[in-house]
Amino acid sequence: MKTMTCIEDLRETAHRKVPRAFIDYAEAGSYAEQTLRANRADLERIKLRQRILCDVSARSTATTILGEPSALPLSLAPIGLCGMQHGDGEILACRAAQQAGIPFTLSTMSICSIEDVAAAVDKPFWFQLYVMKDRGFIRALIERAAAAKCSALVLTVDLQVLGQRHNDIRNGMTVPPELRIKNIIDIATKPAWALSVLRGKRKTFGNIAGHVSGMESVTVLSEWTASQFDPALNWKDVEWIKSLWPGKLILKGILDVEDARIAAKTGAAALVVSNHGGRQLDGAPSSISALPPIVDAVGSDIEVMFDGGIRSGQDLARALALGARSCMSGRAYIYGLGAAGQAGVARAIEIMRNELDVTMALMGVTKVADIDRHVIASL
Ligand code: GLV
Numbered sequence: 001m002k003t004m005t006c007i008e009d010l011r012e013t014a015h016r017k018v019p020r021a022f023i024d025y026a027e028a029g030s031y032a033e034q035t036l037r038a039n040r041a042d043l044e045r046i047k048l049r050q051r052i053l054c055d056v057s058a059r060s061t062a063t064t065i066l067g068e069p070s071a072l073p074l075s076l077a078p079i080g081l082c083g084m085q086h087g088d089g090e091i092l093a094c095r096a097a098q099q100a101g102i103p104f105t106l107s108t109m110s111i112c113s114i115e116d117v118a119a120a121v122d123k124p125f126w127f128q129l130y131v132m133k134d135r136g137f138i139r140a141l142i143e144r145a146a147a148a149k150c151s152a153l154v155l156t157v158d159l160q161v162l163g164q165r166h167n168d169i170r171n172g173m174t175v176p177p178e179l180r181i182k183n184i185i186d187i188a189t190k191p192a193w194a195l196s197v198l199r200g201k202r203k204t205f206g207n208i209a210g211h212v213s214g215m216e217s218v219t220v221l222s223e224w225t226a227s228q229f230d231p232a233l234n235w236k237d238v239e240w241i242k243s244l245w246p247g248k249l250i251l252k253g254i255l256d257v258e259d260a261r262i263a264a265k266t267g268a269a270a271l272v273v274s275n276h277g278g279r280q281l282d283g284a285p286s287s288i289s290a291l292p293p294i295v296d297a298v299g300s301d302i303e304v305m306f307d308g309g310i311r312s313g314q315d316l317a318r319a320l321a322l323g324a325r326s327c328m329s330g331r332a333y334i335y336g337l338g339a340a341g342q343a344g345v346a347r348a349i350e351i352m353r354n355e356l357d358v359t360m361a362l363m364g365v366t367k368v369a370d371i372d373r374h375v376i377a378s379l
Contacts, residue, residue: 001340001347007311007332010348014085014338017193019186021171022084026334029278030163036278038286039309046288046318047377051364061356063368065326066152066248066269066303071101072353073320073368076345077277077307077330078128078154078252080221083111084175085338086193087200091120093337096345098123100353105154105328108141109221111175113206114148124151128252130159131237132228137212142244144207152269153245155238156276158253160231162222163280174220176203196341238266252307252328253280255290257297264298270325271298274307277330288319295323313355317363320371 004010015023029036063073076097082089090112097104098121105126106117114127127145131138145153167173176197177183187194197203212228230237242249251263252272263271273291275284287308295304306324310316311332319327329352336348360366363375 001343004339004344004347004351006351007335007348010332010335010339010344010351013340013344014335017190018085018338019177019183019190019193021168021173021177021183021186022081023338024167024171025081025165025173026079026085026331026338028165028167029282030165030280031282033278033282035275035282035284035286039275039278039288040311042286042288043309043315043318046321046379048314048317048321048359048363049375049377050362054364056361056364056366059357059360059366061353061360061368063326065103065305066250068103068151069101070103070326072349072356073316073324073326074310074349074352075103075126075305075326075328076105076333077328078105078107078126078156079330079334080107080109081111081175082107082334082337083200083202083206084177084197085334086341087196087198088112089200089337089341090117091201092342093333093345094121094125096333096336096342096349098125100346100349102349103152106150108207109205111200111202111204111206113202114141114144114150116201116206118148124149126150126152126154126250128154128156129241130156131230131233131241132212133230134212134228138241139244140211141207142241146246150247152248152250153241154250154252154272155241156252157233157238158255158274158276158280160229160233162225162229163276163282164222165279168222172220173222175205235262235266238268242267250305254294255284255287257293260294260298264301268302270303270305272305272307272328273324274328277308288322291319291322291324299323310352313352313357314359316352316356317359317371317375320368321373321375323373
């Protein structure tokens with residue numbers, strides 16, 4: 001693992017080990033991928049101030065997220081199909097996050113179910129909710145998350161309708177993989193992946209199969225999403241969800257100041273500035289460019305988290321400098337998962353932790369709370 005020096009090393013390894021359809025799914029942005037690229041480009045444009053000869057001997061990357069201690073200002077974002085990047089991927093990623101002392105978010109569209117993960121880990125995790133037309137199922141899903149003692153519900157508010165990801169169509173992305181000749185040849189060259197997935201608890205969507213009819217076997221994700229997700233979702237439903245969920249609610253997928261103002265009045269504990277990793281509205285602004293006006297408008301009323309292009313500790317510092325209290329990262333840990341299972345996710349977190357620690361030292365900062373707009377050299 002030591003030779004994995006940065007997230008890019010994990011990414012390259014994951015590309016060698018994971019079948020094309022699944023790594024393409026994780027990498028995809030929607031349509032022309034302009035917003036996907038803008039997320040990274042705009043982060044990289046932010047230059048940090050180098051400060052010298054400050055005593056930085058006593059540094060800490062620790063902080064609190066939603067009032068709970070966290071070793072880093074980082075949580076693992078909800079990602080669908082983790083268990084197709086590596087068998088039992090959700091359990092492995094959750095264990096790595098918990099060992100590193102940061103929150104993990106389980107996606108509704110996970111392979112391992114809420115109950116599978118709860119039985120395999122020691123501490124509570126967050127559960128991400130997609131709202132489908134079948135509200136009885138959604139109520140039951142919320143009850144299952146509460147029964148599993150999930151410590152926050154992350155309601156995704158930017159995916160009522162799915163942005164098209166061209167490669168998913170070209171690859172015929174299904175779960176489990178459709179046995180086309182092209183896929184069989186691809187999987188045959190990835191034996192470690194095949195073994196891990198074969199040994200995994202499940203081969204389809206654990207939260208849904210057996211609960212929603214038509215989900216017992218192979219499905220084309222994009223078609224299923226289009227038929228089941230509820231495009232009528234609106235702010236009244238947020239109230240309904242809040243009335244069902246006894247714990248902390250996080251609204252993920254806010255990019256607009258007006259929406260942030262409404263979100264801050266819902267009683268949610270946090271909002272996540274996010275464009276869904278550039279996978280939804282192509283042409284939307286980068287997440288990092290949307291962050292400062294949202295922080296200015298609602299940062300004192302609601303905890304503002306950031307998601308969108310985080311690949312390093314330097315990126316964590318950039319988002320915190322622009323006002324985020326903490327960040328979510330998805331692809332960075334998915335690369336680790338595809339590269340080396342639990343050890344790979346642990347390495348991804350360790351890489352970003354070490355980078356943040358050194359970055360803080362070189363900026364002359366010793367505490368996460370001191371990473372603010374003063375550490376920016378130019379935008
Ligand atoms: C689902 O969250 C997706 O972006 O595919």
